[in-house]
Amino acid sequence: MARGLVSVNERSEDGGPFLETVNEERIAHVQPSVGIVLGESPAEQPGTLYVTTRRLVWLSDEDVHKGYVVDFLSLTMHAISRDEDAYPQPCIYSQIDGGEDEDEEYEEDGTDDGAEEPLESENHGSVGDFSHVTEMRLVPRDASSLDHLFQVLCDCAALNPDPEGEQEGEGDWFFNEDEVMSNVIGGDRANNHVDLAELLMQDPRFEDADEEESGT
Amino acid sequence: MGKRGERQSERTLVCVIQALMGLELLVELRNDLSIRGFLDDCDNAMNVIIKDAMIEDVEGCQKHMPLIFVRGSNIRFVHIPDNVNIMQAVEERRLVLDRAALAYMGGKGLAPTPKVLETQIPDTADAAI
Numbered sequence: 001m002a003r004g005l006v007s008v009n010e011r012s013e014d015g016g017p018f019l020e021t022v023n024e025e026r027i028a029h030v031q032p033s034v035g036i037v038l039g040e041s042p043a044e045q046p047g048t049l050y051v052t053t054r055r056l057v058w059l060s061d062e063d064v065h066k067g068y069v070v071d072f073l074s075l076t077m078h079a080i081s082r083d084e085d086a087y088p089q090p091c092i093y094s095q096i097d098g099g100e101d102e103d104e105e106y107e108e109d110g111t112d113d114g115a116e117e118p119l120e121s122e123n124h125g126s127v128g129d130f131s132h133v134t135e136m137r138l139v140p141r142d143a144s145s146l147d148h149l150f151q152v153l154c155d156c157a158a159l160n161p162d163p164e165g166e167q168e169g170e171g172d173w174f175f176n177e178d179e180v181m182s183n184v185i186g187g188d189r190a191n192n193h194v195d196l197a198e199l200l201m202q203d204p205r206f207e208d209a210d211e212e213e214s215g216t
Numbered sequence: 217m218g219k220r221g222e223r224q225s226e227r228t229l230v231c232v233i234q235a236l237m238g239l240e241l242l243v244e245l246r247n248d249l250s251i252r253g254f255l256d257d258c259d260n261a262m263n264v265i266i267k268d269a270m271i272e273d274v275e276g277c278q279k280h281m282p283l284i285f286v287r288g289s290n291i292r293f294v295h296i297p298d299n300v301n302i303m304q305a306v307e308e309r310r311l312v313l314d315r316a317a318l319a320y321m322g323g324k325g326l327a328p329t330p331k332v333l334e335t336q337i338p339d340t341a342d343a344a345i
Binding site for chain 1: 247265269280283286289290
């Protein structure tokens with residue numbers, strides 16, 4: 001279900017994003033004067049950040065057709081970053097899971113109200129263009145708003161639990177730290193398997209029956 | 217105490233991680249990032265907030281972040297600190313929650329404080345058996 005970052009080129013009359021009423025989506029927080037940094041690209045600003053109960057939406061203040069949206073299921077983590085070596089301005093750093101193993105032809109069949117860009121739009125495959133974005137920074141002009149913004153993101157992320165059964169690798173058990181650290185799951189057991197195979201090879205009971213013998 | 221296993225968190229191993237709140241630990245994410253810091257919060261979906269964190273990526277590049285929220289589904293490992301007796305930590309937390317529930321319901325149990333817990337654990341263990 002994680003869709004990653006998607007561009008959005010429509011907005012409602014009040015300048016905000018279209019909300020998906022089927023999900024009872026509400027706006028939790030609006031932060032003006034926020035720049036957005038996708039991956040290693042330069043910051044795009046100014047823009048307004050809308051934190052809804054389902055998604056994070058950034059809409060450019062200068063270009064009414066430019067915006068980005070990412071759903072909370074795709075936001076694998078977010079953090080306050082004040083480390084100047086990582087980025088000169090204090091910002092919210094986040095990682096996005098684009099769900100790239102999913103079919104790139106992913107398309108919503110009219111279940112939304114146009115807030116997401118349909119694939120048939122003139123931005124051919126722009127949905128694919130942004131699914132590779134794995135890092136995003138939100139740089140508010142007002143750095144003191146970071147703490148509150150971080151908390152709002154935590155609260156809204158908690159409102160979006162993963163659907164049941166979506167977990168990969170659920171139920172894998174690791175028994176000791178050596179197994180974990182060697183990163184070769186069952187590495188020791190692989191040796192046992194080799195021995196067993198050799199054993200089976202040499203056991204005459206498993207030889208093919210001779211065809212000369214006929215039942216009597 | 218009759219509450220063992222009734223809490224949703226106690227039906228999965230998330231209660232183990234919740235018992236580590238306030239302690240310094242190492243979390244490894246499914247995208248191979250490791251985060252070392254203090255566990256500030258952990259909810260029932262295993263979403264965690266880590267304070268005063270150092271993030272290290274596969275290339276060894278480190279960044280410091282004062283606060284990080286990680287989605288539970290993105291966590292691969294939580295390394296329990298060596299000096300922690302995890303069974304005791306889980307049990308202590310369960311007792312704290314039980315007492316809080318009792319106090320909240322106006323029962324005769326004391327509201328939990330760490331000092332009370334330390335002196336009373338041996339007695340309670342006997343009573344439970």
